[in-house]
Amino acid sequence: MTQGKIIAQEMPRKILVTWNRIEKRDILSTMPNEIIANVLSRLTLKEAARTSVLSTTWRYQWTYFNGDLDFDNSLRTLLLRHEHVGLLTKCKVFVREWERFMSRLQHVMKSLKCHSMQGLRICMDMGNPWKVTEWVNFAAEKNVETLDLDFSYNFMEPFFEISENIRNVLSKSFEMRALRVLRLASVDVSGEIIESFLASCPVLETLCVRGSKSVMRLKVQGQGLMLKHLELVECHILHLHICAENLVTFSYTGDYGNFNFETVPSLVEVSFGGKYCNYLLSNMEDVQLYAVLSQVHVLKLELFILYGGILEALPVLGNVRHLELRIRHRCGGQLDRTVSLLSAFPSISVLKIKFMRTTIWELDEGWKANLKHEYPNLRELEVSGYRRDSCQIELLISIFKKAPNLNRIVVDPLTSMHVQRSPDVKASIRETQRDMTIWYVDALKSHVPPSTQLIVL
Amino acid sequence: MAERGESSEAVMLKKTEEEKLRKGKMIVGDESKAGYEEEGKKVKLVTSDGVTMEVEISIVKEMEIIQTFIGATDTDDSFIFPISNVSSHILNQIIELVKGEYDQELAKKLSHDELKEILVAANYLNMKTLFHFIATAIANVIQNKSVEFVRDFFGIVNDFTEEEEAELRKTNAWAFEGVDED
The missing domain is CATH 3.80.20 (24 nucleotide stem-loop, u2 snrnp hairpin iv. U2 a'; Chain A)
Structure with a gap:
């Protein structure tokens, strides 16, 4: 038990015993907010928010949460889609639930006070595509390390798609100095948007783009590019140019395109699928x-x-x-x-x-x-x-x-x-x-x- | 207390051995900055309950608050650092955790009060790895637990009226969805 050496004991034994038998005290409540926020940020957001009812001093502690924000409604969407009720009823339920989920998401985003956040993950039916720009903005403001937007679980075929306007907003560069992992599934980003992320996220290590029809041309390059993992899944890229010193893994599934691996000295793992793989097998x-x-x-x-x-x-x-x-x-x-x-x-x-x-x-x-x-x-x-x-x-x-x-x-x-x-x-x-x-x-x-x-x- | 007495004896034995070692090394190294890096060297810390403890330099190195002292003061063996916010009991726990290379299994043996006090101590001593470790351990204890459990864990007195609490649960209803309160 005793690891340190006790070489002098100035206090009488009696006092020591009382010291060791400390009564339950709310010692953490008297500590700086950051310490409690640090503990709460290791929980899920829901768990952290439940601490609001502990006592008046704890009421707003959860708003200093800076861990991983995870908003996932995909399972519910999936279940609803397979529900055996009339389509109209289903749509009504879906819209009501979607709106409730969205208002909660907005309530939480507004409540959070921290200047930085570990990560943001949103996995749901996209609904209103303009929200994408808001979320990316939020992620940039909070200086997140991981950003994961996944809209592949939709209730029905999306009504609205990402328009040119939205793509224009997204391709203006968002300053994300801490972003290490970026995953965009069914966001339908263009090559320009991906390139602007690559240019404005200096420590980006993992980039995964899934189900984007609009990536026609993509140049993966840049001074001091840290990118280690690049995954382009279910994309149909016509021209791909890669010049990435640190790239370790590369993965592509999709149609045939003209790919130029100019500089990939660290590459040790590749994965190919779709029609491109078929082309590759005949042209090894x-x-x-x-x-x-x-x-x-x-x-x-x-x-x-x-x-x-x-x-x-x-x-x-x-x-x-x-x-x-x-x-x-x-x-x-x-x-x-x-x-x-x-x-x-x-x-x-x-x-x-x-x-x-x-x-x-x-x-x-x-x-x-x-x-x-x-x-x-x-x-x-x-x-x-x-x-x-x-x-x-x-x-x-x-x-x-x-x-x-x-x-x-x-x-x-x-x-x-x-x-x-x-x-x-x-x-x-x-x-x-x-x-x-x-x-x-x-x-x-x-x-x-x-x-x-x-x-x- | 008996336990403490026993282990002190064991420590005393070890101490003489280490002293021999230290003396051996002293001939080679000098007692300045470079000598401080020496393995097996100990630093004296006085805890809040007035106990003076010798702690290995490798552990003291993680305490950034003392590192700043060391940087500022011309130190020798006789120098004693006061750590007025940490009891000898907690300091011993900390030493055990550092020596156990921060194994989460060790954290499971700690009482709730010990967990909290180690967190406070880690913050005060500015021990980054320990702080991260103990904050994770506390999060593991309170995750998926009822509001009552968390109140009890932190020793929080609920000063909400019943109506206020109900109102708050309504405002943050999303956080209580799918939770069984027991």
Whole structure:
């Protein structure tokens, strides 16, 4: 117990004992507001606001909250959409609830007195698009470190979209000196807006833009750019130019565009999906693309079985250690395209195969995988979306055979369509799918080498 | 108290060992600024209950209030720093937390009063890591708790009338949505 050395005791023992038995005192209430605000800011905003009824001295303490502001109405919107009542009733309920949520949000924003705030997250049906500019303004005033606007959970197709006017307001630069993380989902920002954020947020490390139709051209560059993670998902960029010394991860899904990776010395992880990935797979020997692909250690690709067949004359990408394939698989169909792609990655140590089921197709009975090479470094194989399909079984077994040093095979009952869900939802989906998955896995058991562990998550 | 006596003895034994070490080092290093960085060196602190304690320099270094003293004064071994807002009991708790590398498990063993007093002490001594640690620990204790629990935790006397409290709950109704008061 006693860590420090007591070398002199001037006080009689009696006083010491009383000192140690301090009665319950409201000692914190007498401290500066900042200290209480500091504690309250580690709670959720709701919890902090509940302290207003503790006593008169606590009444306004919560307004010094400077933690993460999280306004999320997405679950309610989603539930309402699937409610079995008439459309008109649903709309009325939705509008009433939306207005209530919005007025609360505005009440809170007006009440808060701190000059800085950890983060702002708003996830709801956008409703009035002009609000976006207000919120970005608020985030700039409060000098937030993270800003996350997500309007992908709408009640119905949005009535109003982000207009040119709003885009013009947004592309004037907002000074955000502390902003490290910026996520914009279904905000439909343009390339100019993203560029102005990049220019006015000097410490921005993570930028994620999801579902923006208006990003036609984008230049990611700038003096002393700190950007480490760039994610452009479901965007359709025609021209992309990246000159980012510190960029570590890059992710893109969307249509084909002309991409120029001019300076990306730190890039180690890339992920491609959508039509662009299809283009990439047929053009891997392209000088620019090859330069990027041969540099990275982690590569994530999406495979559309419907497009194209066997991939030929692929370059060897010996630097890739960790390969993830999201396979849109027509159940029952052969997987020749996957097999041919695997020949480009002889050095992988971790392979993740995520089957994403599309329609059931005619069965390719008796399909043989015929993997060409051995994978001596392959230690771990992770599979999700596996459904005891004969072609899937054939692919997996042939990987077992070609991987003499495989330690672990992990089968995840959770398919990749649920990856965005919260941890508790994921856990419950895994739980309900587990028995089925164990039955699926039974078909693999007799082929698993004795030295390899087979795990169902 | 018996407990304190026992551990003092153990400490005394350790002290002689460390003194030997210190003497050994003193030959090499000098007693100026550079000597202060020396590992195993101790600083004397007088707590609010009048106890003089020797605390390792590595721990004292986290107390920015004393660092400013050290910067300003020409110090030697005999110098004693008063920390009039911290009791010896709390200082011992603080030392234990620092030595335990701020493991949240340790915080679970602390009483509510100790938690609060350590927060006050961390603020007074200007110990940034400790402050962050203990503020998080307190937040962990009070999160998802009823209003009554939080009042009891902080020792707050409710001076609202029933009507006033009801009115306030109505104004901030959004904060009480979906909460089971028990």
